[in-house]
Amino acid sequence: MKAPIRIAVTGAAGQIGYNLLFRIANGDMLGREQPIILQLLDITPAQQALRGVAMELEDCAFPMLQQIVTTDDARVAFRDAEVVLMVGAKPRSKGMERKDLLEANGAIFSEQGRILNEVAARHVKVLVVGNPANTNALIAMKNASDLDPHNFSAMMRLDHNRAITQIALKLFQPIQDIKKMVIWGNHSGTQYPDLSHAEVRGRKVIEILRQNGWEDWSEKEFIPTVQKRGAAVIEARGLSSAASAANAAIGHIHDWLLHSHHNDWVTMSVPSDGSYGIPEGVLYGFPVICRNGHYQIVKDLPISELGHKHMMDSYNELLGERELVKHLLK
Ligand code: NAX
Secondary structure, eight states, X not given: OOOOEEEEEEXXXXXXXXXXXXXXHHTTTTOTTOOEEEEEEOOGGGHHHHHHXXXXXXXXXXXXXXXXXXXXXXXXXXXXXXXXXXXXXOOOOTTOOHHHHHHHHHHHHHHHHHHHHHHSOTTOEEEEOSSSHHHHHHHHHHTOTTSOGGGXXXXXXXXXXXXXXXXXXXXXXXXXXXXXXXXXXXXXTTOEEEOTTXXXXXXXXXXXXXXXXXXXXXIIIIHXXXXXXXXXXXXXXXXXXXXXXXXXXXXXXXXXXXXXXXTOOEEEEEEOOSGGGOOSSSEEEEEEEEETTEEEEOOOOOOOHHHHHHHHHHHHHHHHHHHHTGGGOO
């Protein structure tokens, strides 16, 4: 039997946590032969609810779930963790400005970054889901100076999945045949869902759109639909995306630790390295190919002038966010 992997999840008593933990324990993320230990963190007032979640996990009798730890102490949750899903964050309350949200979450992610630095496994892989995810991940990464920056990422996979489905629906094609989608930039309204490289069974999506006289669809419908999908779900459900967010987190970690699909790529928000003219210093959504715990940014894709403008708009937003939290970046 393999050695168990310690997986820490923050915000574990929240709604994404409730949709995430049972699937992780079922083996959807790391496979059905990988024993796991769940180290669940939430704030003190949420401990009773967290214990309830742990009871339900126990009641599932998942064969691969060896142990469940519940705690309000990040040192306990992150100790020796090899995978950390940072879901817990302060939600935007009424009247709160973006600056206040960045500040409130900056405090959480700088402290948790420092604790990761002290106690997590040296090869820990960190996925930040809690919003504003890209900048929270930057803060955690900068405060964990002994850890490899390449082991920090923020989640753009939900946007990626949403985009694939919109294309599949438009073209009446099966989901699994849509390849090479990418969401550039920030997980926010400025993100750039870019279908110009996307293919269906080897045929360019843009060619098919052109053939049908749907040249305008990308700019007029597809991009805004994907950008505003989170708000549309809140409008319909009265709550933000939870099951689809959990599903995206599972796909992100699965592909990163194991592999992305052959002849395809996925979107991950990772430290920029100058590719596509995006300077170092932010976490930015790029197309990546993953194998055995490493990712590589897909290079040299042709970018149109309009595409480049969208990409820079999102980059500039990230720069603005970074400016507001610069005192938290070591
Ligand atoms: P919930 O409010 O249901 O749960 C958040 C949980 O985090 C709560 O249990 C809370 O007590 C806990 N928490 C707060 N501060 C904490 C801290 N310092 N340490 C540990 N736990 C803490 O929110 P939920 O719907 O689960 O969403 C969680 C986060 O994901 C939010 O920031 C949300 O905006 C973000 N999302 C990110 C997405 C993405 O694609 N990157 C999509 C879905 C989601 O909107």
